[in-house]
Amino acid sequence: MTALLPLLQLLRLASPGLPIGGFSYSQGLESALELGLVHDAASARQWLGDALQGPVCQFDAALLVQAIRMVAAADAQGLARLNQRYLASRDCREQQQETLQMGYSLRQLLAGLPEGQAMGWPVSLLDEDICLPVAWAMAAQVLGIAEREALTALLWSWLENQVMVLLKAMPMGQSAGQQLLSALLPLLASAVERAISLPAEQHSNFAPGLMWAAMRHETQYSRLFRS
Numbered sequence: 001m002t003a004l005l006p007l008l009q010l011l012r013l014a015s016p017g018l019p020i021g022g023f024s025y026s027q028g029l030e031s032a033l034e035l036g037l038v039h040d041a042a043s044a045r046q047w048l049g050d051a052l053q054g055p056v057c058q059f060d061a062a063l064l065v066q067a068i069r070m071v072a073a074a075d076a077q078g079l080a081r082l083n084q085r086y087l088a089s090r091d092c093r094e095q096q097q098e099t100l101q102m103g104y105s106l107r108q109l110l111a112g113l114p115e116g117q118a119m120g121w122p123v124s125l126l127d128e129d130i131c132l133p134v135a136w137a138m139a140a141q142v143l144g145i146a147e148r149e150a151l152t153a154l155l156w157s158w159l160e161n162q163v164m165v166l167l168k169a170m171p172m173g174q175s176a177g178q179q180l181l182s183a184l185l186p187l188l189a190s191a192v193e194r195a196i197s198l199p200a201e202q203h204s205n206f207a208p209g210l211m212w213a214a215m216r217h218e219t220q221y222s223r224l225f226r227s
Helices: 002-014 029-034 041-072 076-088 093-112 132-143 147-169 174-197 208-217
Strands: none
Touching: 002 132, 002 147, 029 147, 029 208, 041 076, 041 132, 041 147, 041 174, 041 208, 076 093, 076 132, 093 132, 093 208, 132 147, 147 174
16 A cells, blocks of 8 residues: 555646635646637647647656656755746746746645645745745645656646646637646656656747737636636
8 A cells, every 4th residue: 555655646736626726727738729729629739739848848748857857856946036036937927927837836735634734934945935836835845746657747738738628718728628638648748758868948839820829818708718
């Protein structure tokens, strides 16, 4: 049973039932639908694949890897700098609110779990707003989840939520959603490995089309999601 515990904790962290509010955000995908940039399974696959191989892998995932290693090394100052860098990288208000709300919710969740009772947040972050990757790195340590698995869980959560946005807003049927996941899972696996080995000088969140869609969402009249 003990050998299964890390797997069970991993499933818990990656679950859509994790109460941190990810289901309420589309990360600009709702605007892409409104603008006609995403309108069918093929365009959805292109949009998500580009995001996954681009800023999601090369920045969000890559910084999570750094955060996990800093937590393991008790590098409080490095973690604080990474937290500020990630928050500064958010290109619009909704994106920043998203990571802050989800980071806060995950932090509160950990504080209320038996596993989190003995955890200590770095002094440099005690009174600071926390981005989701930093909170996720702390969760991985508290729950005993290894680096690669914790990274996979975050990317899976991102991809599953994006597909759920399509199911609700395009609309896309359940079977079509699963077919889309099948098409993108190899890219997710590749993104995990690339993020782990990506040199710091290659970290990049440059994705002007995605950022434009995310910014447009702030003034979109009819919407289901908060970003």
